Amino acid sequence: MNKEELIRRIENNDDFTTEKYWDGFWERRKNKGGRTGLGVGGEDPDAASYALAQTHAFLWSGRTGNPKDPDCRLNLTIQEDNNGYFLTDEISGLDLSSDTLVNGYRWERPAVLEGVILPLIREYGKAEYRAMQEAFVRTAYTVGGLTVFPRRSENNDKESINCVRGKDYCLADRIDLTMEWIRRYYFGEKTDLSERTKGVLESNAGFFALFGEGRGGFKAFVDFFFLNDLVSADYASVPVFFGDNGFTRGGFPQTPREWLTWRDMATAFVKARNARILRALKEGTIDRRKTENFCCQQKQL
Numbered sequence: 001m002n003k004e005e006l007i008r009r010i011e012n013n014d015d016f017t018t019e020k021y022w023d024g025f026w027e028r029r030k031n032k033g034g035r036t037g038l039g040v041g042g043e044d045p046d047a048a049s050y051a052l053a054q055t056h057a058f059l060w061s062g063r064t065g066n067p068k069d070p071d072c073r074l075n076l077t078i079q080e081d082n083n084g085y086f087l088t089d090e091i092s093g094l095d096l097s098s099d100t101l102v103n104g105y106r107w108e109r110p111a112v113l114e115g116v117i118l119p120l121i122r123e124y125g126k127a128e129y130r131a132m133q134e135a136f137v138r139t140a141y142t143v144g145g146l147t148v149f150p151r152r153s154e155n156n157d158k159e160s161i162n163c164v165r166g167k168d169y170c171l172a173d174r175i176d177l178t179m180e181w182i183r184r185y186y187f188g189e190k191t192d193l194s195e196r197t198k199g200v201l202e203s204n205a206g207f208f209a210l211f212g213e214g215r216g217g218f219k220a221f222v223d224f225f226f227l228n229d230l231v232s233a234d235y236a237s238v239p240v241f242f243g244d245n246g247f248t249r250g251g252f253p254q255t256p257r258e259w260l261t262w263r264d265m266a267t268a269f270v271k272a273r274n275a276r277i278l279r280a281l282k283e284g285t286i287d288r289r290k291t292e293n294f295c296c297q298q299k300q301l
Contacts, residue, residue: 001051001054001055001057001058002058003058003281003286003287006055006058006059006143006281007278007281007282009055009143010142010143010144010274010277010278010281011278013142013274014142015045015137015138015139015140015141015142016045016049016051016052016055016141016142016146017041017045017137017138017141018043018045018048018049020042020043020048021041021042021043021045022041022042023042024042025039025040025041025042025134026038026039026130028040028041028042030107030108031108034108035108037126038106038107038108038113038117039104039106039130039133039134039137040106041137044084045098045141046084046097046098046099046100046146047083047084047085047086047097047098048084048085049085050078050085052085052098052146053078053085053086053087053098054078055143055146056076056087056096056098056146056148057076057077057078057087058286059143059277059286060074060076060087060096060148060224060225061073061074061075061076061289061290062074062286062289062290063289063290064210064211064212064220064224065211065212065219065220065223065224066210066211066212066217066220067212067216067217067219067220068212068213068216069212072210072211073091073289074089074091074092074210075089075090075091076088076089076090076096077090079095085098086098086151087148092206092207092210094150094206094207095150095151096148096149096150096151096207097148097149097150097151097160097162098146098147098148099146099147099148099149099161099162100140100141100145100146101140101145101146101147101175101178101266101269101270102136102139102140102145102174102175102266102267102269102270103140103173104133104136104137104140104263105117105252105253105259105262106133109252111250111252111254112252112253115254115255116252116253116254116255116256116258116259117259119255119256120256120259123256132263136263136266136267139266139267139270139271140266140270142270142274143273143274143277144226144269144270144271144272144273144274144275144276144277145270145273147225149161149162149204149207150204150207158198158199158200158203159198159200160200161200161201161204164197164198164200165178165181168193168196168197169250169251169252170193170196170247170249170250170251171193171197171247171251172250172251172252173251174240174241174251174262175230175266175269176230176238176239176240176241176245176265176269177240177245177247177251179222179227179230179231179238180238180240180245181193181201182201182208182218182221183218183231183237183238185201185202185208186208186213186214186215186217186218186221187214187215187218188214191247192247193247208221211224215235215236218235219235222235226273226276226277226280227273228276229269229272229273229276230269241261241262241265241266242258242261242262242265243258
């Protein structure tokens with residue numbers, strides 16, 4: 001994946017799903033004995049798409065913007081095993097895997113299914129609901145809806161960040177709440193979330209240290225991954241899409257209106273991030289990361 005190809009992909013709003021992903025999407029069951037009609041892809045682009053792995057390797061190789069170590073960088077190469085494609089940083093030895101930043105909550109989790117999804121289907125009708133979800137999935141699998149996090153190694157008994165943020169009731173696989181979780185880690189703010197998630201961020205300290213420590217490290221992390229539209233202009237806070245950022249209630253949408261708010265906010269974020277990445281490609285930010293003495297700086301749009 002070279003720069004010109006990636007620019008075309010973003011400008012054309014191309015996603016990384018394939019015909020195999022969509023074939024039988026609404027008839028497939030997620031689990032044995034589970035429901036049909038909720039929408040289950042035939043393969044996971046995060047693991048199955050070589051084009052996506054190429055994109056990650058191209059975008060996220062370069063200097064991290066670590067304010068105390070300007071030479072700190074990632075050099076990602078593509079690997080493959082029985083689970084699909086992943087990336088290895090040739091410098092630190094860290095393995096990273098792709099993760100989608102937003103999702104449509106097409107789940108059998110009882111509270112979400114009964115309180116959100118089925119009411120949405122009744123309100124909009126099956127055809128329109130499915131069209132909304134399909135559009136959301138395609139947006140989620142564009143470049144702006146994807147990132148990398150450390151991959152769980154075979155000899156590590158801790159779950160990965162990807163897995164924990166999807167399972168934890170308060171994080172609820174939401175990128176806004178995930179960013180608040182990461183912000184608190186960098187800022188050294190104590191929260192019971194760390195205990196409940198078994199210290200998964202702390203166990204991946206080597207990855208976060210690539211960007212630095214404290215507020216400067218958080219800023220570099222945000223700038224490097226073009227996540228600026230999730231944080232305040234001074235990088236001091238993370239405005240959430242709905243609910244609160246204190247992890248005092250579950251993060252899942254609890255009503256159809258909350259789901260619609262989530263969809264609209266998440267879609268706007270992904271599109272804004274696509275625009276940031278496109279601008280960085282055209283203005284040479286990505287190229288300069290790969291050269292000497294460059295510290296990543298991102299303007300606010």
